[in-house]
Amino acid sequence: MKLYDGGRAPNPRRVRIFLAEKGIEVPIEPVDMGALEHKSETLTRLNPLQRLPVLELDDGTVLTETVAICRYFEALHPEPALFGTGALGVATVEMWQRRVEMHLFYPIAQAFRHLHPAMKEWEVPQVAAWGEANKPKALEFLSYLDEALADRPFIAGEDYSIADITGLVSIDFMKLARLTVPDGLDHLMRWYHTVAGRPSARA
Amino acid sequence: MKLYDGGRAPNPRRVRIFLAEKGIEVPIEPVDMGALEHKSETLTRLNPLQRLPVLELDDGTVLTETVAICRYFEALHPEPALFGTGALGVATVEMWQRRVEMHLFYPIAQAFRHLHPAMKEWEVPQVAAWGEANKPKALEFLSYLDEALADRPFIAGEDYSIADITGLVSIDFMKLARLTVPDGLDHLMRWYHTVAGRPSARA
Structure with a gap:
């Protein structure tokens, strides 16, 4: 899988903190939001709403929305529980x-x-x-x-x-x-x- | 438990539809939002943010936020799954x-x-x-x-x-x-x- 990351923007940071708390390492693909790279053809194909972060799974499935990406990792790695128990x-x-x-x-x-x-x-x-x-x-x-x-x-x-x-x-x-x-x-x-x-x- | 309901307002309706899909019946306490009853002393004590719906459990625990209330019922009654599996x-x-x-x-x-x-x-x-x-x-x-x-x-x-x-x-x-x-x-x-x-x- 690959995480298209948006650097200093707050939503990409939420996902990075979440992953760090879980101790999960995911390959990161940096996207320069300052240069509007999140509106590029590649990123628009992945997320027509042109927002970051975007998680692309190995089979090509795309997940967007910060909290949806976090929930995916919570389900795969339940501990420590960051959505409550x-x-x-x-x-x-x-x-x-x-x-x-x-x-x-x-x-x-x-x-x-x-x-x-x-x-x-x-x-x-x-x-x-x-x-x-x-x-x-x-x-x-x-x-x-x-x-x-x-x-x-x-x-x-x-x-x-x-x-x-x-x-x-x-x-x-x-x-x-x-x-x-x-x-x-x-x-x-x-x-x-x-x-x-x-x-x-x-x- | 008791669900403080807001009639025609969209968020209270989201919870009522959710409960109907689950087949769950919860005692409803109507709140007249047109008369600003959700800003009354009682409701403000339950939810200082003065929003509806509000779910009050039998032990006095209060849950607010439409989707949080729905998730509570999803956990208690998993079928049919309305948050995915x-x-x-x-x-x-x-x-x-x-x-x-x-x-x-x-x-x-x-x-x-x-x-x-x-x-x-x-x-x-x-x-x-x-x-x-x-x-x-x-x-x-x-x-x-x-x-x-x-x-x-x-x-x-x-x-x-x-x-x-x-x-x-x-x-x-x-x-x-x-x-x-x-x-x-x-x-x-x-x-x-x-x-x-x-x-x-x-x-």
Whole structure:
């Protein structure tokens, strides 16, 4: 198999961190998103939606979507479980993963894509008012997440999960969106330093 | 357990269709979203993010997020599998579920929330230019989905899955966003009539 990777972009990084936590090595094919290589003929044939990452299996089957690729590896290599275990555990990880995606990762991405000059050809049309509207949404969720982390080590509970990967990548993504974590969110920062200090965070 | 339901809103409907496909009956607590009851003290205590549906278990544990609630029931009642089976099957359903959510359901929701006068107090600020920008995104994905459905009965392959539920609810949601399916998408419409004709669609 081969993983078409997008370098510093946040979704490809989510998959690389996931693989590092699992201890799985997959051959990587770098794709230069800055040069719009993800819109090349080859990549468009693999994923008509022109997004990365893309996983191509040995028989030519193509999987796209960050979380779908992660689930594939979770099924092949169940340990350590990064999507939770048991009915309630699985549902709890999914709940927090979606909360972090929809209320943090997504608003940060919108602020970045609709306000950053470098995104002018990526997000057409850029709607500055929509970019601005997303900034307070992201910051509000950080306060909520800070409270949730007061009584547990990781976002979804006692164990590190894909929700922590999405959270870590979101916080690091804030810089590009010109957002900073407000002062006083001590539980959030304690969690951030823990997950950012794991070897997988360098993936 | 008890399911706090939001009537005609699309996410609560996704869960009701899912339960109907599984043949699971859950006590329903209706919540009048038109009267903003999902922002009441009781509901805010259950879900500080003030979204529906919310599942409250007998021990007081609360699960939110449509897909997390569905995954909980999938784990408790695996048959019929609506999230796929096997590593590749599970990943393929996740891939299509996310494609439909991000490129169809979400753009339709944005067009509705940012353009419909009734959403003025729900989406603050309404950004009309962003609502308009989402309409072509949704329509473009419908053409892509039409092609994908040319050689298979359901969105993720041979079997009905949660991706079909999200697709069906999205198409029905288009009316509120004042969008219509373009002519000539025959595979899409064949699929739509099949899934809309299942008894679960009335849930």
